[in-house]
Amino acid sequence: MTVLDEAYQRLHGKGPEFGGDEEGNHGLTNHGPMAVEVMVRRGLDLNVHRWLDRYLDRLTDLPGTVDPITAHNWRAALGDPRRIGDWTAWFTRQLAEHPWRQVLATWWPRLLPGIIAGSTHGVIRVGHAVRALRAADDDRPAAAELGHGLAFWAARWRPLPGLGAPVPDLAEAAALTARAALAAVPRLADQSGLIAHRLTRLAELPGWPAALANLRPPAAPADVPVLLADLVEAAVLDYLGHGQASPVLLVHTATAPNAVRHVLPVLPTAMWVPSLTAVWSAGAAITAAYAPARPESPSAPQLGSDPVAEVLDLGARHGDEHVIKFADTALDVFDDTGDPRVLAAALHAARLIESP
Structure with missing residues (x-):
């Protein structure tokens, strides 16, 4: 065993x-x-x-x-x-x-x-x-x-307010990249209370249904893996400017779509587009409920000569489960893109989240 x-x-x-x-x-x-x-x-x-x-x-x-x-x-x-x-x-x-x-x-x-x-x-x-x-x-x-x-x-199943609701003017719905679509998500004015309370407030958030329609849709199921990867990458990079607002909750804007990404190959292709739509809406909801309206520009952690080993070692030494999961997601993105900023985001999460 x-x-x-x-x-x-x-x-x-x-x-x-x-x-x-x-x-x-x-x-x-x-x-x-x-x-x-x-x-x-x-x-x-x-x-x-x-x-x-x-x-x-x-x-x-x-x-x-x-x-x-x-x-x-x-x-x-x-x-x-x-x-x-x-x-x-x-x-x-x-x-x-x-x-x-x-x-x-x-x-x-x-x-x-x-x-x-x-x-x-x-x-x-x-x-x-x-x-x-x-x-x-x-x-x-x-x-x-x-x-x-x-x-x-x-x-714990619960539907999100506004998911599937008609957009007032579909012609105005943008076909944005993942990074731009996340940036365009409106923020709750009252970002207090438990997540259940915040999600309920989304029903009254101006521009919320329209924001859900902003992400560029796939032309075919075959486009979904790339769009999902883009969404994960965007959420990891956004953590550098947003993470300080809610270090633990905002990790999930990246780890949730990454989870869907790993399930996708064993699902029938007919489920791929609905899966992207659903997890995009979840990430947008957490962004609206927890991310600041204006990202900060913290000094990015400096990376050494072997940044992958550094991230793995830090995750092991830190020991917090969110740091470990976020590092895993950042490493997945780095494997795809080679962008060192995603590894800096993983180190940033370890800096923000208290070690057990």
Whole structure:
């Protein structure tokens, strides 16, 4: 059994959140499965089980079942965090009875309209599990991890205000690059409170539906991988000027589309365009809710002669799960572009986010 399999098995008795309340109000997200996947795949110089020993102390046990989910009643259970135990049991059964790719293809379009679930942690957790499964297709602990990720996404499922709403004048909708479209997202005047409160305010944000229509649409599904890569790159680079406003939340404008990017190859091509549309809307929502109207121009961290090794080493030494995941995403972009600014953004995140 691999170190990653062992880590998954240690984590699967724990819930996807901790620190919430009995009414299902948001707590903090369990990032353990996502972080350990990066540690193992990137070969970070740290002891995974020792990191887990510390991390598991934060977590609470996976809640028990309440009322079984079936093929007939699942719609009513979407977005009900009190049903996380039921959703986990459901997906555990589904993945025991069907190939994981079939389960994913069935549930991805059902969950996609609620992609902001858990501040996008649902789709991110699924993305990390799929990466593990793409490396080892018959890995049962990784398939179980996919089930936990899908269950969290389903339990926290929520639609975004304005998604799919008609734009007052479609002729005025711009076909902008990812960087320009993110810059054009209007900001909430009141950027206070929990993410759930901020997302609700988007319904009244002037220009919000029009902003969602600004991103240049793909002419065909074959265009989606490049557009997704552009979106990830834009979000990583924007972190250099925006990250100080909310160092942890703004990481997800990059890690969420990167998760979709890694799932894309195992999805039917008919799902590619809706996937881009959904994750773009989620990134725009987090930008509107947390990013400043005017980016700062901080001094970029200086890179050494081997910046990739420097980023990996810093992620291992820092130890925070958000720093580790953001570094992983920045390294993906660097592999594509060779742009050292994305590695500087990863170092910037480590500078902003407190080490555990």
